[in-house]
Amino acid sequence: MSRERNAQKLAEDHLPLSPATFQVLMALVDDERHGYSIMREATERSDGSVRLGPGTLYGTLKRLLESGLVEEGGERVDPAMGDERRRYYRITDLGMAVARAEARRLDRVVRAARRRKLIGPEPA
């Protein structure tokens, strides 16, 4: 129990995340991806409202690697993208815990906004 609480505390130390950081973590939740795939996933998931440029993407990945939320998963060719080798990135257990903690935090913010009628009720 205390161990779980410590892990949660450790995850919450990373909050709040910037939108770019949260988008990169969310893109990696299902599968490991290379940079371009992360960029496309973030754009598609946000209906085009988030467009990560190469500088923002790799700046974010560098920080995530340094803080242990993401790790490198080796280099290989993505058959859908030609014959160039690409470096893959995957989320770590800590990264997953941080992404969950951020999602819970955002959920609390949205619920508070609903209570104050800043936004409409949750769609059925």
Added chain:
Amino acid sequence: MIARERPAELVFRALLRVYPAGFRADYEREMTQIFRDRRREEHGGGSGFWIEVLWDVARSAAAMHADAARAPRNVNNQPRKGTMRRMAILAVLVGLIEVLNASLEGRAGRMNGGDAYSFIGVALGVCAAILLIVAGVALFRRGWSAAGWARVAAIGCAALVVSIRVVQPWMSIFATLLGIGFPIALLLFLYLTKRDGSSMRTTA
């Protein structure tokens, strides 16, 4: 297979020189790969594509340099002449973006039957951009000995952008943030690098 580099890719590689050397060493290949993928996706990319690229480079390079400045320094670090030059190139780039933005706003103003205020706003915008370009060129050519002039130019640029905002309250958020934010980032960079003392002056 030797890949033939296209001019656009060469320009992008030149832009990457504004990032800290360590960051470039780690990610230059991947960033260029992504640049190539995005150009392919956007069928070559027009001016909107390039403005997005320039904005991304300017914003993320400033953040990377701030990170590098905050990181514990190694006494065996390379002399900071390279960092200074990259910041100088960035200042020139931001200055050029501001010139472009001022000309776009000027054109929009003329199309709407521009008045004296819009003319003054454009003129001040061009002056602010020129100050930033002069600061960049001075830092690039003279290194630390031009830091004092660069500070004055950065403060002047930020002050001019504030006054434009007063004359033209409809000035875009992008131009306001860039015009005030970058001079502040430049001042911060000069302050943080100065803290290393006189040894830095000898390396410039």
